[in-house]
Amino acid sequence: MKKINKYALIFITALLIGCDKELSELNIDPNNAIAVPPSTLLTTAQYNFYTLIQGVAINADWGNLMVQQWSQNEFTEDSRYRQDINTFNGTWQTMYASILAELSQSKKLVDDIEIPVNIKNNQKAIIDVMSTQVFGFLTDGFGAIPYTEALGDSPLPAYDSQEVVYKEMLSTLENALSNFSTSSSSFDSGEIIFNGDVSKWIKLTNSLMLRYAMRIADVDADTARKYVIAASNNLISSNSENALFVFEESLPRANPLHRNASPQGGNRDDYAVSELLVTTLNSLGDPRLEKYAKPNNAGIFAGMPFGLSDNDASVLKATTSRPNDAVREATTPHVIISYAEVQFLLAEAYERGFLSGNASDAYNQGITASMNYWNVTDTNAINTYLINNPYNTANWKESIGIQKWLALYMNGFEAWNEWRRLDFPQLSAPAAADISTIPVRMPYPLSETQTNSSQLSKVTSTPGSLTEKVWWDVN
């Protein structure tokens, strides 16, 4: 018996030890990677961010509608301002938990790899500029947002005021500029805007700095001036230098509005150009009308009045004009920031005295650039237009406001930002709408009211409000 006991014990121990060793070898996931090249995360973040900004939730169902350039033609709830804390729930989540988290991981991975310092700095600077754009979107839309405590160890990040966020954003851009070095490369692949071209990134960063600095010109002129000056010497200076995010022909990577209208997206036909857009373009004699819209079945450009009831809209659906097919082809790019926009920003800078220059010239340059971008090349027509719609320094907000509104067509979010700031063109809420003023902010998301309510309640008691202006939106 004793002998058996001894052998049994040895057998059992051997069994257990042998089995144990193999367990740790099996504790892996062979399907997914533990470490990836940081550029692969950057690609995902860039693709997701620009797809969202150009897509239905932020562009077609919000931006384009808030500035009343498009009208919904059958289901008109968004045009009637029926948004609440559920509307941007998914957007917020994707921005923080996907895009910003991936950018943050990417930056950490960059730190871990063995490459020359200059390349590392270029890579981290690019990632920072991307993150700044994301935070820029979040704060322009929602106002106060988690910034300093976001993406860190704090499970319930505190909210920072928009003022703090903007100042941090501008300082980050400044930092990135000081880290960029054109003598080194950045990402060899995976950076899908400029394919790692640092000089183009420098121009983009300066142009973004100009945009964000001008945004706060009414509330903090000193900071604005400082950054406008810093940005002014290396901006995007022609249409060929436009910062575009190009989509691909194949459907999964195509322009999101194209996908929405394609059979795979459900063959949606929810949008018409608005009556306001058509009448404005017509009254200004604007050659871009036929680029922005498509004639209806009778060959006329017939805009849909904005903000009708579902029924009233669907009655007119068949006879109204759709947006031009070219604005939502598979490869129609998202304009991150264009030469035209830079010129309008400079015009304003000149007007405000931040920089010295001729506002009227810049204004004309901006219109011309926009015309050219939209394939209006007839210089006579453009010149006639410029003569008929001159820059009016006494009402500069109206001049720049209306032209910018037109130039920012299809970049609905930015158009809405600038409309809120410049207050031109003058728009009014539709009669059938749920509230009587046009929304000037995005409602906070349901997930924050549920999971982070202690912090959210410190900045607002009405998270679903559409009418509380953000910090830079004075008057």
Place this chain on the structure above:
Amino acid sequence: MKTKLKGILTLLIAFVVHISYAQTKTISGAVSDDTGPLPGVSIQVKGTNTGTETDFDGKYSIKAKPGDILIFSFVGMQPVSRTVGSSSTIDVTLKQDNVLEEVVVTGVASGTSRKKIGVAVNSVKAEDLQDAGAQSIDQALQGKIAGTVIQSTSGQPGQQQNIVLRAIGSLNSSQPMILIDGIEVSSSQNSVGGASNLSSRLSDIDFTNVERVETISGAAAGTIYGAQGANGVINIITKKGKAGKIKININTNLGINQAIADDRMRRSTLHRYSTNAQGLIVDTSGTPVTQLNGSAQYLAVDVNERTVGTTQLGSQGINDTPFAEQTFDATDVLFKNALSLRYGVSASGGSDKIRYLVSGNKTQQESVLVVGEYVKYDARLNLDFDVADNLQITTRFDVINSANDTGTNTDNANASNLINNVFQNLPHVDLFNRNSDGELTVAPDATDPNSVNPFFFREIQNRLDQVNRYITNFNIQYQPFEVLSLNAKYGYDSYVQNFSFFQENQASHIQAQQIPTNRRGAINNLDTQEYFQNLLLSANLALDFEKDLNISAPITSTTTFNFDWRDRFFRQTTTSGINLPEGEFGQFNVNQAATKVFGGVLEQPFRTFGFLINQKFDFGSIAGFSAGLRRDKSNRFGSGKSFTFPRFDAYVNISELLESDTVSGLKLRAAYGEAGIQPLFGQNLFTFQLTTVGSETIASLPSTVANPDLDVEIAKEFEVGTDYRFDFKNESPWLNSIDGSINYFDRKTEGAIFDLGLATSSGTSAISDNAYEISSNGIEASLNINTYKSEDFSWDFGLRFTKSKATLDKIANGLPVVVGDFFVLEEGQEIGAFNVRKVVTSLDETDSQGTPIIATADRDNFTVASSGYVVNKNTGRAVITSETQTLGSTQPDFVMTFLNDFTFNDFVSMSIQLDWFQGMDVYNRAKQWLYNNGLHEETSIPVTIEDPTGTNQTGAFVSYYTSLYNTNVPTSHFIEDGSFLRLRDISFKFKLNNLIKLKEVEQITLTLSGRNLITITDYTGLDPEAARGFGNTFQRGFDEFTHPNVKSYNVGLNITF
């Protein structure tokens, strides 16, 4: 004188001796049980060493004298004593031991007689699994076991039923472990095209050659299975061959199946569209819509907007115009009668040394919904070798081959869901209309650009699931010494599954532009390989204090040591191709696709092992207790961790103390045990997700981040119960015996794993964490009454009752988690609660902050309609909160089954099973979809609304119903009570061999039966029992056009030679 007496005495003694010697004779006879002769029966002359055994034919002979008592005994049978009389022939029939003597092998460290176990083990015998309409073992078990709730969640062939033993104990999985003869086999369910389209490995398992099924319901008995035992265990014990002449059994069954729909869920018979003078629906130009266009499409209808006073109530129309056109009933159009067929043959026999059972079956089940069938061939061989007196080897080989093309997408309202797409077309649309090419239309109704003809897709799509599976197991039982027995079990289960989805190239169709995806055809292949191994070694030391240790106390000690090891290899490969040549399914494979895409590989390695030590003491058969410990390691736990699970149980057989004839069994028992549930693959491994776009591979973060510190979920369960049996030996044929058991259990799962919601601005929206605590408790009771027994008639009554509730006690950060929009996990709430917006029912209702939902200034614009909902006086729109609330519960309050068996003389018997599910809520999403556009019949019920002028306006206002549709957002109006009473089975068995006596034929039984014939319910969807979310622990009770169950009429014939 002395010598004379001595002589007489001697003579007398000699005489007596002569007489006694002369009276010892040879007694012979035959011993049999109720199926035939029994070899191997031991016969002992009481009080002597004389003994023998019955031979191959059950015959014996033994020397004994009149007055001697012969004891006949055999394992599993009640021993019989006979006194030797004048006759030299004694024939004996042995009967199965009563339930309390049977040997149980599940949930106990080693095989133990039922009298001596301290945990609740359920047992279902073969004859109770003979429901002719059941197509798989989980269906056959429905309602038979108290505490086991098996819900049929789909009528699609090849799917598994939802099995919950006692109560939901985990948020990841509630699937119990499935064993065949004590060895675990794979019971995975791989998706073949959708969340409700799963290929179940449980349906592979042959259940026609099952001897009995033993189940244990929770951690108290599950400890011995360690980190996989918490959800309970179902152990299928297969029939073995018996020594003797070869016995052949033929079993056939034929059934006709129909979908269960009854009168529930119908489309509206009244509509809101403009009609012409003949009452036909017209489009905006006045043309009747049934005047088809060139594509054989119905023209777009024109809504007849009505003026209702000065209000907007009629702005979307009123559902009050009857159809003048021919209309089609959706369920008539969708479902057809289907045939199911099964035939099988088995042969068994053997000798003392080798016994075998070999069998084969073919099963064929057509679908009631698509043109397709599930065909399965299976065969097995059971061999038992008695190599020596103390060494037995048993082995079993199973081969299964199946092909199933009944798959459809029935998990949501998408374009491939047949049921959804029929219902969402207007009733006048004839989906079988053909266009000028003679083909079915793609988009039949121009009213809705998203209108889809499901039958077009049914014709051009195929989903074929093929499975080849081999299961082998070996069992070696060796007893080197009387007190020590060793056992080794090894099982190897492997299968290859090939699933192929095919869609024809239909680019030449007139409406090709409206085919949403794969217009030029596509093939998607999903190939899966899985190998599962289970090794179980055990050593059992059984010491009788009196016999082995010479201590005079009637105690037996049983020490058991078990080691078990499991290993699983799983690999799934996806490949697809688009742009196929024109042609039908089967003509080509993915190699001919113009674009071939490799979709990736998924591997999930798994290995776990553990050991158990258990010590048991029994005091005779009066009482006993045992205690044990199990320790597990696994590659799914964070590295280097192991978990220990303790157990303890005790019992007392009061019946032994009472010594009453009536109380033949009364046992009280209590047990406590801990068992675990392993984390799912990958939950403890932080990784990036890789996807290939074009030729690039990009990385992204998964939405739920993994947690390297993950622990196993631990279930701690306490159960207390009683097993009882009362025999009333009286003259009356009424009330002969009552037996059953009652259990109470209390269970806590600590560290249940699920996504923990985090503030998204922290950069992670969810992480897998042991953040939940679930508690449940309940009662399960079974009762069997032999109500009446006489020569000509007997009636047995059975009752199974389960009442349990599982509550989510704690979430680590206290934040509720919304899952899949409709369900919410909230502290203090029952598991499986809905997360909905509430339709307001009173004008001064307030939200959770106390703010009135309708501002006081606005109240004049609203009124309470006749339906009880608050609506806007002008538009008729119902007021719905924008906050969500937790409402409803998908867990039933209780589940009860009534079983009745009647025998009329020797010839006819009848059995009836009634299942009753009470108190479970179902979210009727299908109805919600149909509230849009006034499709559901409820939308033509008029509602009365007080308009702003104070007049009552009555009508089936579409704007009211569309507001309840609420753009498909979860809304309280659609939570319904899904309680139902179902006639699960009614069958008549005719023992024809008692009428026609044929030589060689032992029995012929003809069975006529019906399954799921009658359903009584208030639920308004197709089938209250069918719901989405298969194998999903708490996302149940959700009906979005799910495949209803089938009712069947069956006839079967069973012949034994």
